[in-house]
Amino acid sequence: xxxxxxxxxxxxxxxxxxxxxxxxxxxxxxxxxxxxxxxxxxxxxxxxxxxxxxxxxxxxxxxxxxxxxxxxxxxxxxxxxxxxxxxxxxxxx
Amino acid sequence: xxxxxxxxxxxxxxxxxxxxxxxxxxxxxxxxxxxxxxxxxxxxxxxxxxxxxxxxxxxxxxxxxxxxxxxxxxxxxxxxxxxxxxxxxxxxxxxxxxxxxxxxxxxxxxxxxxxxxxxxxxxxxxxxxxxxxxxxxxxxxxxxxxxxxxxxxxxxxxxxxxxxxxxxxxxxxxxxxxxxxxxxxxxxxxxxxxxxxxxxxxxxxxxxxxxxxxxxxxxxxxxxxxxxxxxxxxxxxxxxxxxxxxxx
Numbered sequence: 001x002x003x004x005x006x007x008x009x010x011x012x013x014x015x016x017x018x019x020x021x022x023x024x025x026x027x028x029x030x031x032x033x034x035x036x037x038x039x040x041x042x043x044x045x046x047x048x049x050x051x052x053x054x055x056x057x058x059x060x061x062x063x064x065x066x067x068x069x070x071x072x073x074x075x076x077x078x079x080x081x082x083x084x085x086x087x088x089x090x091x092x093x
Numbered sequence: 094x095x096x097x098x099x100x101x102x103x104x105x106x107x108x109x110x111x112x113x114x115x116x117x118x119x120x121x122x123x124x125x126x127x128x129x130x131x132x133x134x135x136x137x138x139x140x141x142x143x144x145x146x147x148x149x150x151x152x153x154x155x156x157x158x159x160x161x162x163x164x165x166x167x168x169x170x171x172x173x174x175x176x177x178x179x180x181x182x183x184x185x186x187x188x189x190x191x192x193x194x195x196x197x198x199x200x201x202x203x204x205x206x207x208x209x210x211x212x213x214x215x216x217x218x219x220x221x222x223x224x225x226x227x228x229x230x231x232x233x234x235x236x237x238x239x240x241x242x243x244x245x246x247x248x249x250x251x252x253x254x255x256x257x258x259x260x261x262x263x264x265x266x267x268x269x270x271x272x273x274x275x276x277x278x279x280x281x282x283x284x285x286x287x288x289x290x291x292x293x294x295x296x297x298x299x300x301x302x303x304x305x306x307x308x309x310x311x312x313x314x315x316x317x318x319x320x321x322x323x324x325x326x327x328x329x330x331x332x333x334x335x336x337x338x339x340x341x
Contacts (some may be wrong), residue, residue, distance in 0.1 A: 023131065026123060026124060072339050076335045080333060083326075086121075089114070
């Protein structure tokens with residue numbers, strides 16, 4: 001997983017996450033939208049045939065006093081919590 | 094923990110299962126589904142060295158067929174790219190089956206031994222050595238561990254009244270799992286026809302939000318439990334990796 005920051009402001013972040021696809025990006029986007037302080041989160045990905053940018057670019061916008069990078073970290077933590085919780089529930093069944 | 098999930102099995106066998114997950118978002122459910130199909134690695138024959146092939150098929154065709162034979166894949170024992178050597182030697186008149194494949198590592202062997210590879214007539218012979226490699230479904234479909242993986246909403250059937258006296262008698266087909274008084278009922282139990290279960294009643298069907306019925310079937314490479322666990326693990330691993338990368 002290689003990261004490349006494309007644009008960074010206090011409350012805005014555009015970052016390329018190389019090697020990932022919809023499987024992880026959509027889960028991450030979904031988790032970010034549930035995270036406190038996140039105003040908007042989306043990712044953009046082009047099909048291989050289009051040429052050019054094919055790795056997903058994640059864009060996050062946050063509320064005024066929230067740093068976008070911190071929000072991304074909180075979002076990933078949320079995915080971790082979700083998967084641990086689901087695993088526990090599956091094991092219990 | 095931020096989320097509280099609830100998992101309940103409708104059917105559960107080694108290679109096939111149906112279970113309901115409650116409290117899961119569509120995005121996460123789809124992530125799990127996609128991970129099961131494309132991200133959980135399995136062994137498959139990738140390179141074949143043909144010693145003798147006097148059968149009626151080209152080496153390439155035989156190789157493709159060998160590649161499609163599901164091989165057991167122990168979880169956590171191997172890494173992506175690891176190879177295991179297999180061999181096959183069958184002389185006609187006989188049919189070469191996946192069960193004739195001899196493995197150099199007992200952990201990796203054909204999941205079923207009754208997959209036909211080719212029928213050999215008199216004086217025909219197939220002898221080959223093959224390297225099975227561990228890779229993901231997104232590289233080639235032969236590496237897919239989950240072969241029929243999907244989900245649909247859990248549904249609730251609401252009786253809203255009686256049918257009109259001369260209403261048309263039409264079947265109301267519904268497939269999936271419905272929840273009735275807290276009990277999970279597979280629609281096959283009433284022949285997928287709601288009029289069998291609620292005769293003479295007017296019914297409405299509603300999706301239950303964030304409750305999904307997963308149907309998972311594996312090709313025998315591993316059990317359903319191992320597949321689900323590995324899929325969740327793969328999302329967990331990527332989230333952990335990204336988190337660590339962001340912290341730097």
